[in-house]
Amino acid sequence: MAVPTFAPLRNLGLFSELVDRVITRSPSLPGMACFYGHSGLRQDILCGLCSQ
Numbered sequence: 001m002a003v004p005t006f007a008p009l010r011n012l013g014l015f016s017e018l019v020d021r022v023i024t025r026s027p028s029l030p031g032m033a034c035f036y037g038h039s040g041l042r043q044d045i046l047c048g049l050c051s052q
Contacts, residue, residue: 011046
């Protein structure tokens with residue numbers, strides 16, 4: 001019987017790092033970022049998860 005585990009979500013980690021870098025940026029830099037990838041990688045869901 002397999003023990004349920006959490007799968008590492010690489011995209012979630014990358015997006016979380018991106019958000020952190022924008023939040024902690026130098027005040028002289030613009031507060032913009034771009035997160036993109038191939039279709040089907042669910043970037044829209046990642047934005048919703050990190051906004052909560």
